[in-house]
Amino acid sequence: MIAFTLRRLLLLLPVFFVVSLVVFFIIHLVPGDPIDNLMRAGSTPEQRLQIAAKYGLDRSLVEQYLTWMGRLLTGDLGTSIIQGRPVSTLIAHNMPYSLQLGIAALLFSTLTGIAAGVIAASYQGTRVDDAITGFILLGSTVPSFWLGLLLILVFAVWLGWVPVSGARGWTSLILPVIAAGLGGIALVARVTRIAMIETARQDFVVLLHAKGLPPFLIQLRHVLRHAMVPVVTILGLRIGWVLGGAVTIEYVFARPGLGSLLIRALNQRDYPLVQGCLLMLAMAVIVGALIGDIVQAAMDPRQREARS
Amino acid sequence: MLLTVDMLRIRFGAFSPVDQVTLGVDRGEILGVVGESGSGKSLTATAIMGLLPRIGGQVAGGSIRFDGTDLVDLPESQMRRLRGGRIALITQNPMTSLDPMMRIGPQIDQAARLHLGLGRSAARARSLDLMADLRIPDPASVYDLFPHQLSGGMKQRIVIAMALAGDPELLIADEPTTALDVTVQAQIVQILVDLVRQRGLGLILITHDMGVVAQACDRVAVMYCGRVVELARVDALFEHPRHPYTQALIRCIPRNGMARGTMTAIPGMVPTGMTQPPGCRFNPRCARVESRCRVDIPELLVGPSGNGVACHLAEAA
Numbered sequence: 374m375i376a377f378t379l380r381r382l383l384l385l386l387p388v389f390f391v392v393s394l395v396v397f398f399i400i401h402l403v404p405g406d407p408i409d410n411l412m413r414a415g416s417t418p419e420q421r422l423q424i425a426a427k428y429g430l431d432r433s434l435v436e437q438y439l440t441w442m443g444r445l446l447t448g449d450l451g452t453s454i455i456q457g458r459p460v461s462t463l464i465a466h467n468m469p470y471s472l473q474l475g476i477a478a479l480l481f482s483t484l485t486g487i488a489a490g491v492i493a494a495s496y497q498g499t500r501v502d503d504a505i506t507g508f509i510l511l512g513s514t515v516p517s518f519w520l521g522l523l524l525i526l527v528f529a530v531w532l533g534w535v536p537v538s539g540a541r542g543w544t545s546l547i548l549p550v551i552a553a554g555l556g557g558i559a560l561v562a563r564v565t566r567i568a569m570i571e572t573a574r575q576d577f578v579v580l581l582h583a584k585g586l587p588p589f590l591i592q593l594r595h596v597l598r599h600a601m602v603p604v605v606t607i608l609g610l611r612i613g614w615v616l617g618g619a620v621t622i623e624y625v626f627a628r629p630g631l632g633s634l635l636i637r638a639l640n641q642r643d644y645p646l647v648q649g650c651l652l653m654l655a656m657a658v659i660v661g662a663l664i665g666d667i668v669q670a671a672m673d674p675r676q677r678e679a680r681s
Numbered sequence: 682m683l684l685t686v687d688m689l690r691i692r693f694g695a696f697s698p699v700d701q702v703t704l705g706v707d708r709g710e711i712l713g714v715v716g717e718s719g720s721g722k723s724l725t726a727t728a729i730m731g732l733l734p735r736i737g738g739q740v741a742g743g744s745i746r747f748d749g750t751d752l753v754d755l756p757e758s759q760m761r762r763l764r765g766g767r768i769a770l771i772t773q774n775p776m777t778s779l780d781p782m783m784r785i786g787p788q789i790d791q792a793a794r795l796h797l798g799l800g801r802s803a804a805r806a807r808s809l810d811l812m813a814d815l816r817i818p819d820p821a822s823v824y825d826l827f828p829h830q831l832s833g834g835m836k837q838r839i840v841i842a843m844a845l846a847g848d849p850e851l852l853i854a855d856e857p858t859t860a861l862d863v864t865v866q867a868q869i870v871q872i873l874v875d876l877v878r879q880r881g882l883g884l885i886l887i888t889h890d891m892g893v894v895a896q897a898c899d900r901v902a903v904m905y906c907g908r909v910v911e912l913a914r915v916d917a918l919f920e921h922p923r924h925p926y927t928q929a930l931i932r933c934i935p936r937n938g939m940a941r942g943t944m945t946a947i948p949g950m951v952p953t954g955m956t957q958p959p960g961c962r963f964n965p966r967c968a969r970v971e972s973r974c975r976v977d978i979p980e981l982l983v984g985p986s987g988n989g990v991a992c993h994l995a996e997a998a
């Protein structure tokens with residue numbers, strides 16, 4: 374198990390390298406550059422060159438990448454061209470808002486999703502199951518930004534129960550969490566339901582019933598435990614989205630956060646800031662998936678042994 | 682009789698895969714249930730355990746009396762007290778019969794804690810005793826293992842220990858040896874026989890293997906297409922099989938001993954599902970078929986000896 378974990382951690386190095394390449398070059402594929410955003414009307418071409426030289430934008434892309442990578446290895450993400458502040462400071466400043474929304478949405482969607490999946494599986498084939506399955510279908514097709522706008526309209530504008538936007542107080546978190554969490558509920562509920570139903574068909578579950586154990590105990594102590602294995606994999610993939618999954622939601626609700634920071638940086642072609650944000654988000658997703666894998670392997674005694 | 686099943690009929694929607702099952706077993710007795718694949722042996726076991734609703738079926742007729750109580754109309758809460766307590770089940774495949782994510786010991790403990798009201802340590806002590814009785818080496822360390830760390834034969838012993846944990850009076854073993862090596866098969870059958878002789882359990886032993894029937898059973902129920910076609914003491918069955926299907930079955934046993942029975946050598950195919958012939962279901966394959974066999978269903982007539990046969994010709998005999 375420890376060897377398995379170490380091996381997987383070691384694999385992160387090449388992954389990190391590839392991600393840094395993609396993150397760096399992808400932004401340079403977008404037309405336009407940060408200098409346009411820095412120039413006032415009527416600046417001369419000389420001034421333009423001056424600025425380009427100041428930020429190293431006059432050198433070749435490969436040179437720029439190597440410089441960026443060299444700094445990165447010492448922990449320096451560079452300085453925002455537009456805002457003039459260290460990228461790490463900007464990220465650190467915005468991260469708590471994203472984490473707050475992301476963690477709340479993840480917890481909300483996971484717990485609700487598991488509960489919905491367990492209930493649907495336990496009442497398989499009844500109206501309760503139909504209702505939950507219908508909701509799952511709806512939840513996985515409705516785009517979160519559209520739901521966000523709808524929620525704002527109903528609960529903030531018409532009913533006035535919660536703030537329209539911003540990040541002041543916990544009430545401002547309710548609608549974004551629902552909007553960001555709905556897709557997750559649908560996904561987790563679907564996986565939980567299918568995994569529960571499939572597990573319930575296995576021989577050992579028949580024997581558990583043959584022992585006379587109460588069905589709810591069998592569902593919760595045995596079947597759910599097996600059904601959690603695929604759910605944990607999905608959670609691993611979603612942990613990473615805690616940071617960046619709510620990009621559009623942050624935008625819709627005008628909340629500060631990594632998503633808003635990234636979108637602004639993209640619009641201004643603020644290369645170092647875009648690269649810093651993307652790198653953070655990508656690594657969060659990768660590390661999340663890794664955590665999911667390790668937890669999953671640790672849950673199953675057969676894998677625990679095979680991967681020792 | 683500890684258990685009597687009379688004219689049991691099982692229904693899945695409009696489809697009745699089992700419709701004339703009559704059999705019985707007493708304390709200290711082994712009833713073998715034989716018949717080709719799909720003849721309804723497992724469904725009969727499932728019905729006795731009261732687990733049909735879990736797979737979408739129901740008892741549509743007949744009765745299942747256990748120690749004087751009719752189980753068909755018993756409320757689920759009372760049925761659950763019998764299940765694993767007074768009636769226990771052993772299934773075919775030990776590889777899949779244990780929860781792979783739970784240690785062995787606690788899986789055996791469950792029934793004792795539930796039905797005998799034992800605490801954690803008392804249940805553990807009981808499980809260790811049972812494991813020792815079943816000749817599982819080093820019970821204390823096996824107790825803490827996970828199922829995948831055991832061989833198939835060991836796992837089947839654990840499944841048997843699990844079935845015994847609630848101190849049952851009736852044991853239903855559904856092909857308990859089919860998934861095991863030949864040498865291990867004999868050991869498991871011997872363990873079951875010993876249990877019946879020593880503890881006075883009633884055992885229903887479902888099997889494909891006529892050799893096992895000859896070696897272990899007291900009485901036999903022969904099933905064909907959802908019906909019991911012959912019920913007899915084991916010696917009578919082998920010496921004077923009365924139903925043409927039983928006769929064919931016995932002819933199919935290899936001459937050199939009775940180690941491996943095979944049931945596939947009877948000419949013709951087993952009718953399946955909805956395409957059952959009218960009258961006697963064996964009529965398309967029967968060498969002695971008459972015209973009334975295609976119209977009238979032969980009833981299983983059980984005599985005072987407990988022997989019976991469902992065939993128009995045997996009736997006259």
Ligand SMILES: Nc1ncnc2c1ncn2[C@@H]1O[C@H](COP(=O)(O)OP(=O)(O)OP(=O)(O)O)[C@@H](O)[C@H]1O
Nearest residue numbers: 693698716717718719720721722723724725736954
């Ligand atoms: N859950 C179910 N739903 C509908 N029909 C079923 C179901 N289970 C079994 N059957 C039908 O009942 C028939 C008898 O099945 P059963 O499992 O009792 O046979 P069996 O005698 O145990 O066979 P085998 O020797 O292969 O175990 C099968 O042919 C099948 O068509």
Ligand code: SF4
Nearest residue numbers: 961964967974992993
């Ligand atoms: S009833 Fe007729 S068809 Fe059926 S077994 Fe007897 S003789 Fe054969």
Ligand SMILES: [Mg+2]
Nearest residue numbers: 722723724855
């Ligand atoms: Mg079967």
